[in-house]
Amino acid sequence: MATACAVDQKMSLSNMRSRSRRSYTLFAYRESLPFGDIGAVPVDRETFLAALSNVASSVAAVTAYDLKRDPFGLTVNAFASVSLDPQLVLACIDLQSNTLQPIRASGGFTLNFLSEGSAHIASTLASKDQEKFGRIPYAMPESPKAGPVLVDDAFAYFECELAQVVEAGDHVVVIGLVTTGSVLDDRKPLVYWRRSFMSIH
Amino acid sequence: MATACAVDQKMSLSNMRSRSRRSYTLFAYRESLPFGDIGAVPVDRETFLAALSNVASSVAAVTAYDLKRDPFGLTVNAFASVSLDPQLVLACIDLQSNTLQPIRASGGFTLNFLSEGSAHIASTLASKDQEKFGRIPYAMPESPKAGPVLVDDAFAYFECELAQVVEAGDHVVVIGLVTTGSVLDDRKPLVYWRRSFMSIH
Numbered sequence: 001m002a003t004a005c006a007v008d009q010k011m012s013l014s015n016m017r018s019r020s021r022r023s024y025t026l027f028a029y030r031e032s033l034p035f036g037d038i039g040a041v042p043v044d045r046e047t048f049l050a051a052l053s054n055v056a057s058s059v060a061a062v063t064a065y066d067l068k069r070d071p072f073g074l075t076v077n078a079f080a081s082v083s084l085d086p087q088l089v090l091a092c093i094d095l096q097s098n099t100l101q102p103i104r105a106s107g108g109f110t111l112n113f114l115s116e117g118s119a120h121i122a123s124t125l126a127s128k129d130q131e132k133f134g135r136i137p138y139a140m141p142e143s144p145k146a147g148p149v150l151v152d153d154a155f156a157y158f159e160c161e162l163a164q165v166v167e168a169g170d171h172v173v174v175i176g177l178v179t180t181g182s183v184l185d186d187r188k189p190l191v192y193w194r195r196s197f198m199s200i201h
Numbered sequence: 202m203a204t205a206c207a208v209d210q211k212m213s214l215s216n217m218r219s220r221s222r223r224s225y226t227l228f229a230y231r232e233s234l235p236f237g238d239i240g241a242v243p244v245d246r247e248t249f250l251a252a253l254s255n256v257a258s259s260v261a262a263v264t265a266y267d268l269k270r271d272p273f274g275l276t277v278n279a280f281a282s283v284s285l286d287p288q289l290v291l292a293c294i295d296l297q298s299n300t301l302q303p304i305r306a307s308g309g310f311t312l313n314f315l316s317e318g319s320a321h322i323a324s325t326l327a328s329k330d331q332e333k334f335g336r337i338p339y340a341m342p343e344s345p346k347a348g349p350v351l352v353d354d355a356f357a358y359f360e361c362e363l364a365q366v367v368e369a370g371d372h373v374v375v376i377g378l379v380t381t382g383s384v385l386d387d388r389k390p391l392v393y394w395r396r397s398f399m400s401i402h
Binding site for chain 2: 043045047048049050051052054055056057058077078079080081082083084085086087088090092113155156157158163164166168169170171173175178179180181182183186188189191193198200201
């Protein structure tokens, strides 16, 4: 079904392009195309995921301690820098993630930017394995509110104090104020694209 | 100064690593490293930007219409998928962006995922040029709340209804409910990394 859908889209695109290219000359790109005619449909789950799978992104590990100081963490590619002044970053955390409660309880997290070559760490942190931090090298953060710092697998990290928590559908957007952090080395980032980890050249 | 800073960080990292690697065997990665000794400092603006510049990201164009139906848009790499059910995405918009008011006024936007080869479109949309849409091919969206669809330069797009607006420092996080959209073709994404546009291989 996904394949058939893709074929339909290409045919539609072909129609759309030939028509729109012709029209651009006449209407200086102001034409309104009749989307009903070109196959645009409400986004189904497959289309939503297919579009996003072609979005290349770096990979980060969001880590936090719970109140017993046990380490938690998960792998995310839905993160972003938000503000330069003050320095804010965000990450989208699944409501089902075990790391969400530690982030709320400690009032902070660490955003670790994973390096190329650390796909195994990304996979480990993406698992539900309760003992995953037994196999990951990490150091304590400077701030008591922040999470483990992945000193061997991140090229940089930001320790964050929780600034805002925004519930959004099946995820929570955590916005963190960067309180400290560092560039650890000049390794390239680990990249996730088309459902695979890769390096960038 | 940035160079000296980087050298310091590498020296610190070297110290940290030799110590931490030795300790991992003994303490099973549970060691708390004294960050004060390894040169971690509150993040200055240069470090913040240096860390983020090594984060590879895809590039999107957020577009919207104002109430006069004039098209607006900007280039962002701070965007993310948020939720699968319901389908939500977000983008971080500079408070100074001309596109912010049209997004608020129309109650929506379109997130266009730019394709490799469209770096010139990304640059055009990143400018303050008032006439930039005169040089960009686009089509009208299906939804009256959404923005122009960059049919020639995006491999996919999502039309969004504004679901939440979160003020965060010098930016606003706009969270959009995806109401329609499409995968247009199978071109690779345009990627921004180390302050340059590039393709992915």
